[in-house]
Amino acid sequence: MNKLNIQYFAVLRECAGQDNELLETSATTPAELYAELKLRHKFPEMATVKVAINDEFGDWQAQLQDGDSVVFIPPVAGG
């Protein structure tokens, strides 16, 4: 089990009802973690979601390490 720090932004923050959470999970990749959180927080279907691990863009199949900070990035809309 990994203990992860998840930060939420935008629509995902509203779904989760919190800015961040410490989560103990058996998910070993961002893909597994997203599936778990999507189910629990009822995230909407979105065209493109990216993932950041420890404040850098990451891969959906990366191996998560204990203590990692993970952010899922819904479609951006700056400018």
Place this chain on the structure above:
Amino acid sequence: MIEFRISENSFEPETERGRIAEPSCGGYVSFEGWVRDCNEGQQVLRLEYQAYEALALKEGRRIMAEASKRFPIANACCIHRVGELEIGDLAVWVGVSAGHRDEAFKACRYIIDEIKHRVPVWKKEHYASGDSGWVNCEACANHANDQPA
């Protein structure tokens, strides 16, 4: 000077312009993105910008570095607001100075286009109807998800 910042407070473009000017530059191009009162047929009352600041700063600075590598410019600065904004407020500002106008135009265009597509900043619109929504998000609710199921 090549700079990208995120600001919780309003700022004066004129002040930033002064920091970009230098004697070797014959051209200066700036872009201001303002809060518009309508979007996709809905009347917008106000906006809220949110940023994933740690990564937004990294990605923003990468974009600025790319622009200065691609185009022979002297100075470039981009500032993106976060927080609550009203109609007409300045949401994003880009300024570029260069020896000649052509590279200043091109670099400014490159920066604002890349910022809009790549920097993790989100915009929530509050509508006259009482509804609100995260731009680019609910609209794509029925499309396929690009990440593994």
